Amino acid sequence: MPDTHFYRYDDFDRTLIAERVEQFRDQVRRRLSGELTEEQFKPLRLTNGLYLQLHAYMLRIAIPYGTLSSRQLRKLAEIARKYDRGYGHFTTRQNLQLNWIKLEDAPDALAALAEVDMHAMQTSGNVVRNVTADHFAGAAADEIEDPRIWCEVVRQWSTLHPEFSFLPRKFKIAITGSPNDRAAVRVHDIGLRLWRNEAGEVGFEVIVGGGLGRTPMIGKTLREFLPKEELLAYLEAALRVYNRYGRRDNLYKARIKILVHEIGAEKMREEVEAEYAAMKDSALKLAPETIEAIANQFAPPPLPHRSAIVPEVERLRLEDRDFALWLKANTNPHRLAGYRIVTASLKPAGAPPGDASSVQMEGVADIADAYSQGEVRVSHEQNLVFPHVVIEDLPSVYAALKRLGFAEANVGKITDIIACPGLDYCALANARSIPVAQRISNHFADLARQHDIGDLKIKISGCINACGHHHVGHIGILGVDKNGVELYQISLGGDVDFGKTAIGTILGPAVTADKVVEAVDALVATYLEAREKGERFVDTYRRIGAQPFKERVYAAV
Amino acid sequence: MPLFRLNPKAPEAPALTLANTDDVLQLGARLHGVKLIVLNFPKFTDGRAYSQARLLRERLGYQGELRATGAVFLDQLPFLLRCGFSSFESDQKGFGEALEKARTLFSVVYQPVGDGRATAAELRLKRRNLTVPLAAD
Numbered sequence: 001m002p003d004t005h006f007y008r009y010d011d012f013d014r015t016l017i018a019e020r021v022e023q024f025r026d027q028v029r030r031r032l033s034g035e036l037t038e039e040q041f042k043p044l045r046l047t048n049g050l051y052l053q054l055h056a057y058m059l060r061i062a063i064p065y066g067t068l069s070s071r072q073l074r075k076l077a078e079i080a081r082k083y084d085r086g087y088g089h090f091t092t093r094q095n096l097q098l099n100w101i102k103l104e105d106a107p108d109a110l111a112a113l114a115e116v117d118m119h120a121m122q123t124s125g126n127v128v129r130n131v132t133a134d135h136f137a138g139a140a141a142d143e144i145e146d147p148r149i150w151c152e153v154v155r156q157w158s159t160l161h162p163e164f165s166f167l168p169r170k171f172k173i174a175i176t177g178s179p180n181d182r183a184a185v186r187v188h189d190i191g192l193r194l195w196r197n198e199a200g201e202v203g204f205e206v207i208v209g210g211g212l213g214r215t216p217m218i219g220k221t222l223r224e225f226l227p228k229e230e231l232l233a234y235l236e237a238a239l240r241v242y243n244r245y246g247r248r249d250n251l252y253k254a255r256i257k258i259l260v261h262e263i264g265a266e267k268m269r270e271e272v273e274a275e276y277a278a279m280k281d282s283a284l285k286l287a288p289e290t291i292e293a294i295a296n297q298f299a300p301p302p303l304p305h306r307s308a309i310v311p312e313v314e315r316l317r318l319e320d321r322d323f324a325l326w327l328k329a330n331t332n333p334h335r336l337a338g339y340r341i342v343t344a345s346l347k348p349a350g351a352p353p354g355d356a357s358s359v360q361m362e363g364v365a366d367i368a369d370a371y372s373q374g375e376v377r378v379s380h381e382q383n384l385v386f387p388h389v390v391i392e393d394l395p396s397v398y399a400a401l402k403r404l405g406f407a408e409a410n411v412g413k414i415t416d417i418i419a420c421p422g423l424d425y426c427a428l429a430n431a432r433s434i435p436v437a438q439r440i441s442n443h444f445a446d447l448a449r450q451h452d453i454g455d456l457k458i459k460i461s462g463c464i465n466a467c468g469h470h471h472v473g474h475i476g477i478l479g480v481d482k483n484g485v486e487l488y489q490i491s492l493g494g495d496v497d498f499g500k501t502a503i504g505t506i507l508g509p510a511v512t513a514d515k516v517v518e519a520v521d522a523l524v525a526t527y528l529e530a531r532e533k534g535e536r537f538v539d540t541y542r543r544i545g546a547q548p549f550k551e552r553v554y555a556a557v
Numbered sequence: 558m559p560l561f562r563l564n565p566k567a568p569e570a571p572a573l574t575l576a577n578t579d580d581v582l583q584l585g586a587r588l589h590g591v592k593l594i595v596l597n598f599p600k601f602t603d604g605r606a607y608s609q610a611r612l613l614r615e616r617l618g619y620q621g622e623l624r625a626t627g628a629v630f631l632d633q634l635p636f637l638l639r640c641g642f643s644s645f646e647s648d649q650k651g652f653g654e655a656l657e658k659a660r661t662l663f664s665v666v667y668q669p670v671g672d673g674r675a676t677a678a679e680l681r682l683k684r685r686n687l688t689v690p691l692a693a694d
Contacts, residue, residue: 012677016665023662027632035650043602044632126602156667156677162639163611163670166604243608244580278616283669283676289685290678 004069005138005301005373007152007294009117016159017114020121024048025107032104047127047165049120050106054427059083059101059109060123065133065151065175066094066378070365073376075116077361083109087357090346092418092469093172094132094378095123099425121159126167128158128239132174134182135379138300139341139387141333145194145202147177149295150231153286157232164239168246169254171239172211181498184380186210186219187472189256190238192231193498203227208238208268209260212466216503217257220265222272229291230276233284237275241268301373303388306338310392325447326398326409334388342372342386342397343379344406345416349445351405352434353419354382363404371397381418383411413450414458414524415441418469422462422479423486429462431479431486436460436516443517444524453524456537459494472496474538475523476504477516488516492523492549493541508550515557522556523549558626561656562644567622568592577605581612591621596642598627607640614641615671631655635662639672 009017024044031041045051049060061076068076076096080088083105084098091097101109113119123130131151138146154173158164164171176183177194185191191207204226210219226234245263247253260268317324331340344364347353356364364384368376371393372386379385384406389397401407410416417440420426422433437460444450459473463480470476472494480487487510494504511519524537526549531540541549572593575581594613596606606625613619624644625637631652637645638659645656666674675683 010681012665012680016663016667016677019663019665040601040630040632126604159667160635160663161668162636163607163668164604165636166602166607240608243604248603248605283679287678287682289682293681293685 005297005299005375006065006067006069006148007297013156014114014117017117017119017121020048020119020160021107021110021114024110028103028107043125043166045106046125047122048106048110049123050101050103051124052427053099053425054423055425056099057101057103057106058425059098059106059120060091061096061098061113061118061120062123062130063094063096063118063378064130064155065137065148066135066380067137067148068376068378069116070368070374070376072116072118073361073365073368075112075118077358077365079109079112080361081358082112086359087355088361089352089421090354090356090378090382090384092380092382092420092467093130094135094380095130096378097421099421124170126169126171127165128154128161128167128171128173131155131158132172132183132380134176134178135377135385136182136332136341136387137177137377138298139334139339140178140182141335142178142180143335144179144196145177146295146298147175147183147192147194149291149298150175150192150194150204150228152294152298153231153291154235157235164243167239167243168248169251169256171242171256173235176498179498181496182379184469184472184496184501186498186501187212187216187469187496188219190235191219195225197225201227204231206234206238208272209257209265211255211257212469212471213255214252214464214466215255215257215261216466216471217261218501218503219257220260220268222265222269229286229288230280232286233279233282234272234276236284237279238272240275241271245271301375301388303336303339306336306390306392308337308391313391313394316395322409322447323395323398325451326407327394329409329413329451330407330411331389331394338391340389340391340394342389342394343411344384344386344401344404345408345410346383346406347410347416347441348405348408349415350438350442353417353437356384360404360406363400364406367397367400370400381411381416383416409447410450412455412457414444414453414456414520415450417441417458417460418473419460420462420467422460422468426462428465429479430464430481431462431488432513433460433462433468433479436477436479436488436513439517440520443521453528454536456524458520469496470494471503472501473504474536474541475520480510482510486513487511488513490519490523490553492546493538495538505546507546508554511553511557518556519553522552526552558646559648559652560644560646561653562622564622564643567643569622575609577603577609579609581609581617584617588617588619591619593622593624594619595624595626598625598629598633601628601630601633607636610637610640610642611671631659634659639666639668639670639674641671
């Protein structure tokens with residue numbers, strides 16, 4: 001089995017995870033015996049990833065910075081088979097959810113996770129959540145530095161943080177190391193963007209107060225440039241200001257974005273900088289040896305020089321249209337010319353976005369072992385990624401993915417839909433999301449048509465909490481409940497690309513479930529007629545505005 | 558309400574009782590000579606007093622007793638202890654036994670806070686410094 005090329009737990013990490021499992025086992029025992037009330041138990045189970053859903057408990061497993069070894073993925077498949085119904089759901093926060101867990105099994109499932117250095121800590125609750133990163137980290141051609149080094153630093157610091165385990169609300173941090181932001185750093189509680197300044201030093205732009213949910217907001221830059229070794233001091237300062245002053249009177253006004261909005265970015269900066277000034281040069285300052293030791297573990301695998309032009313691949317590209325489309329949509333440039341980054345689409349036509357069976361997970365693990373250094377990534381777009389594939393191996397990877405049903409050439413296209421679990425699973429939802437996604441996916445299944453339509457991001461949330469990120473979809477779809485009827489509100493023009501991050505604008509009155517496909521069809525038709533050369537859907541929308549789209553949609557539904 | 562104190566002989570006066578919205582950095586002279594500060598958890602999910610405790614201990618150098626009152630449950634103990642609390646009011650069953658075990662519940666900590674415990678990062682550095690010269694032999 002290949003070595004991993006990301007952070008490996010040492011005895012300290014393993015001990016802590018094991019102790020945590022035992023603590024939770026005791027908490028579950030006390031809950032089952034009635035010693036703990038549900039109210040007392042709730043925050044305890046939440047910080048161990050256990051939600052109570054509509055029909056059963058759901059376990060949300062952390063996949064730190066979306067990076068998995070094949071061994072870990074096989075264990076996830078095994079856990080899904082043993083404690084659930086043989087499948088799992090990859091989420092927009094690079095986690096894996098099992099939807100049918102029994103409370104009494106949860107400690108054993110966590111113990112099984114710990115066997116492969118994994119856990120479900122802080123995937124829920126009012127704490128710093130699992131830190132997310134660019135899913136192409138360590139492989140992308142445009143990367144300045146691997147953001148996962150810093151995610152791991154933050155993971156350790158935030159794990160069981162004694163001061164920040166009862167924050168006003170959940171706290172999400174994302175880190176990108178590339179100018180092309182694939183981690184959506186402007187819509188997180190804190191977003192960190194690595195960049196190189198004029199002096200040639202790499203540091204962080206610190207962005208605070210972004211988020212989606214009921215009150216979507218684009219984050220504000222608190223610090224243009226933060227030296228890397230100061231990261232934890234600065235984060236601790238920001239979290240302390242939030243813990244002290246964040247609102248706790250209203251659940252919906254408790255995120256840091258509301259604090260930043262109410263006191264203003266200037267005042268927020270002043271408070272955080274004052275706190276930081278008192279903390280910097282403390283024990284939080286990262287020792288160079290500590291950074292180096294973690295960075296070394298993310299050292300890229302030795303990838304020998306390989307040819308970028310492979311006649312067999314070229315021949316297949318010309319002969320097999322589907323393969324050609326797959327190459328175009330589902331592979332991305334690697335920092336080495338003889339390699340590609342391959343995305344396995346978890347969105348085959350008509351399937352629930354992000355679902356994978358245990359058999360499929362094991363199949364993906366096999367592909368990773370054979371062709372991608374034993375490594376798999378989870379993207380926030382709910383797909384799986386093979387970071388280091390030799391170009392010569394692409395036909396084999398394509399064939400293997402096809403057998404698993406994960407070779408749909410639709411990455412970034414109209415059927416690569418992000419959807420939350422919605423009313424089929426979730427206790428908060430007002431409307432179903434997955435069936436809507438499935439209907440759109442079936443309607444636009446034709447690959448040639450999808451590629452003609454080009455890059456188009458549809459994101460669907462089943463309620464205002466926006467887990468499906470509808471605010472930042474080129475087309476956003478939000479399920480609402482009106483007098484017991486599920487309706488869908490459509491918004492246009494959202495975007496998460498760095499420098500263009502935008503919240504979509506509502507198009508008009510909500511439409512019924514059976515009209516969503518017609519509405520999307522009308523939007524696409526408007527675009528196809530109006531587009532100018534090279535324009536994506538969202539570019540055309542920006543140029544011509546909402547009116548032509550609106551007219552056509554409401555004539556159609 | 559049952560009271561649990563790490564140091565049962567510590568003086569309890571003069572005492573100061575604070576709301577969790579009070580800014581401890583503004584206490585100034587009011588802190589002078591105080592031997593007991595009582596911090597409140599109106600709900601156990603309201604974590605403001607953790608920040609107050611750390612600021613009192615680590616920023617202001619307060620050495621007296623720091624008491625947690627209100628909704629104080631045994632599952633908070635590892636956090637409370639690390640933030641510098643030294644006494645606890647709680648009527649939860651098993652609280653006393655849990656207090657005895659709380660310090661060893663987690664033998665590894667990641668965050669440098671004022672409780673003097675060596676973090677995993679510090680222990681790793683120490684181990685590295687011990688092993689590097691040996692490896693060079």
